[in-house]
Amino acid sequence: MTAAPVIQVRDLNIAFTTPGGRLHAVRGVDLDVRAGQTLAVVGESGSGKSVTALAMLGEVRDPGTVESGTVTFHGRDVFAMSEAERAGLRGGKISMVFQDPMNSLDPVMKVGAQLEETLHAKRPDLDRQQVRDRALELMRVVGIPAPQRRYHDYPFAFSGGMRQRMMIALAMCGDPEVLVADEPTTALDVTVQAQILQVFARLNREFGTAVVLVTHNFGVVAEVCDEVAVMYAGRIVERARVPAVFTAARHPYTRALIESVPNMSSRLDRRLPVIDGGPPDPAHPAPGCAFRPRCPRAVGRCATDDPALETMGADGAEAACWNPAPAGEATSAAELLPRAIRPEHGDGAAVAAALDGTDLTRHHRVRARLFSRSGAGVVRAVDGVSVSVAPGETLGIVGESGCGKSSLARLLVRADEPTSGTVRAAGRDVTGLSGRRLGDFRRTVQMIFQDPQASLNPRRTVRQLIEEPMIVHGIEPDREARRKRCVELLDAVGLPADVLDRRPRQFSGGQLQRICIARALAVDPEVIICDEPVSALDVSLQAQVVNLLDELQAERGLAYVFISHDVSLVRYFSDRIAVMYLGTVVETGPAVPVVDAPLHPYTRSLIDSVPEPDAATAERRDERGPALTGDLPSPLDPPGGCRFHPRCPIGPQHREGRERCVTEAPVLRELGPGRAAACHFAEELLPDA
Known part of the structure; x- marks a missing residue:
């Protein structure tokens, strides 16, 4: 953390003029973005995450106004630059990846042509052949399979994950030092999400690109981020290193966000913890701590004084709270509430199906x-x-x-x-x-x-x-x-x-x-x-x-x-789960056994792709690769035999003697009480195998 920041945000205040009043979207935000690291900006919708991210590119436009504060890139004030200078910075030294790639890509323009157009704008020194070579190289860097063949495809021919990878390739055209990604994996499946996160990790590792990841998913934070800033009502309420945020979060809001998410070990007899109420109205901010009406640890001072970020603990973590939670304290009382008792439904066979x-x-x-x-x-x-x-x-x-x-x-x-x-x-x-x-x-x-x-x-x-x-x-x-x-x-x-x-x-x-x-x-x-x-x-x-x-x-x-x-x-x-792949059910059974001990390699790959919001995930991230590679084949032309065999980790491309997978479609067969899987070699995944 001793390297000088590429981007520094200091005391940033942004407001929007609306018919309902002046909305204070960002209030006194400080951030440092360093080369080769990933900073997560986390919070609920309306917390100011996306506005802060756009401000890093100098993209605050009417009705928004920067009331005070600075954003500097290598010491130069972005807001003091001319519009031409900011335009050169955007997409060049600082690029952005948006949440919805389908709305960001031109639907009537081939993806290769879109890359070429962007490269011509950002790299005028390259000739026609160099532009094409660089475009193909970028497609390979972000993991587009067979880039020579896919170069002439339109965006609608790409899956959601491939479109998002194309957005990253477009953002990399100017060889940026900073990549700002606004909820880039929210709409993606866990398998595709894992692949996209590996792309970000590679950019960090091989190119030294700094990544600012705007997200509300703490599993994503654990998987790829080095530091996290938690925002609420336009302010940063906690800043900490990863994985320490999962073991020693001090602000009640941070803890509540992490606890609200079910994980693979969540107790099934307890309700999911919730944060009661909703965020405050940014047009009419109340005095004191903005989180006080929803906070289980609020004290008298919270109603009158707005706490500032203060260092808490030897790890350098900061929190803005008058009554921070002690490190290692038990979870919130909300998780102790028993789950609603549902009627007995039998085993699904003895009772007539609804x-x-x-x-x-x-x-x-x-x-x-x-x-x-x-x-x-x-x-x-x-x-x-x-x-x-x-x-x-x-x-x-x-x-x-x-x-x-x-x-x-x-x-x-x-x-x-x-x-x-x-x-x-x-x-x-x-x-x-x-x-x-x-x-x-x-x-x-x-x-x-x-x-x-x-x-x-x-x-x-x-x-x-x-x-x-x-x-x-x-x-x-x-x-x-x-x-x-x-x-x-x-x-x-x-x-x-x-x-x-x-x-x-x-x-x-x-x-x-x-x-x-x-x-x-x-x-x-x-x-x-x-x-x-x-x-x-x-x-x-x-x-x-x-x-x-x-x-x-x-x-x-x-x-x-x-x-x-x-x-x-x-x-x-x-109670029960059916796992689908390319139009067919590949595994069924009671929910907990299916997830905890899957009998189909696809189910196992899905589960291995889930980033758990905990310190263990953060600590072993370097050991993890994508659990499932490749994209879902087209249902217009499904593979012969087992439809999963081209991507299967125990399939014919990884094990000898598996020709049956290529020629013979497996049937869904019973492998235990209430358990069934459509795999020729499912017995290999049985717990006692």
Whole structure:
């Protein structure tokens, strides 16, 4: 930490002028960014992380204003530079990688051409051949397979992980000294996330690039970061080294963020700890510590005096707290609350299934396109999947993006027609239903989607949104009875009755998801299919929504189909798990045994890719590589034999005598009580093997 910082941020204050008042987004922030190191900036949405990151590039524009403070690059004040100088700095010496690569890449321009265009702008000294060679080299550096072949592809032909790697390649065109990455792995699967994090580690190690990683994921912090700055309400409330932040965090907010995230060893009989309340209104800051209304350790002085960052302990960690938690203190009292007692649901076989699908397939025929190099074909989105969920049970479905999880959910809720197979509800075949009978079925099975903002009509009030399914299904014809029912549903999801006349834009993400849950409950369903219901939320809000779903299941005996790429969360929340790969189920069984002792190499690779938010992960990061390499093959042309064999760590490319994997598709077979896996060599992964 003795090297001079590449970027220094000192007493940075940024505000935004809005119709609601002056919003103080960043308040007195100090940061040092050093070459060859990764600094994490962590906090909930609205904490000021992204604004601080943009300020490092001099990107504070109307209605934002830098009220005071400096950002210096090698001692030069970025805000004192001319616009031309700042433009030369951005994308050159300092580059940024944004969260959504699909919105950042030009969809009608080949990826190679996009690299060439950026290189021409940043490296005018290179001739045409040198530009092409450098573009291919950058694609190799960030791990794009077969760069010569993929050079002429459009962004839509790339997976999410490959698009994010292309964004990093574009950011590296100017040979930057600092790479600012704003939530670069939030929307990615754990396997792809692991590969992207390895790219950042390589940039640190081989090129000395400084990385500023804006994130809310402490698992990512443990995996690649050297130092962490925790932000709340525009201020840095704790700054510490990694891994010490996991063993000796002093600020109650930092501890609460870490504890809110379920991990592979979370107790299943306890509720997830939550941070009660919400962040303060930046337009009307209260005196004293901003975290005081939500803090379990608040004392009298917190209400009047705003604490400054002070060094606490021999490790040099700093915290802004009047009553910091002692190092090594036990976890928060919230984790000691018992989990809601759910009804007995049997083993899923002895009890009639609330919902089940048998041999479901969903194939999409794709026509050949003009100028396309590929002809017509069939996308096998779901290919022979059988699943069931009993009353009061939670079935977790995990897998990478593109594996068919959401397509399966749409078949189960009858939003799509299966190509073949049957869907049954409480033993009744509902596959061929239409009209009123299909409407009756949809009363029993509801769906909660990933993005609550996109799920709700922004022009309607909360009352109209919750009333709509009642009107459609002829429930509560009396207007006043419907209003009373709306109030009851809002109370069930923890929202007050006075929000009935508000519109979606007036709510946080967590509140919007609660409204979506209330809307799903309006028709008294028996099954709710949850498609990534918390992946778009901050970790503290995730815990609140998961606890709410748990309580509703205990009270109402609901069955859940819970789709997620967060393996730790699925382990905590689910009774049974089905692991999907390229349209098929490759492993099923009780949640804890499947995660703790997987019987399929794909399941094991998924689990090994999960970065745990703890000190042990940080300490052994140099020993870890990506648990799973390569990208998910196209469902338009799946591999023959076992679909996982091209990426399998125990497959034919790693072991002799495995030709069977290439020629023969394995069947899902029972390997123990309630356990099944589709692998020719699954016995090798048995605990006593």
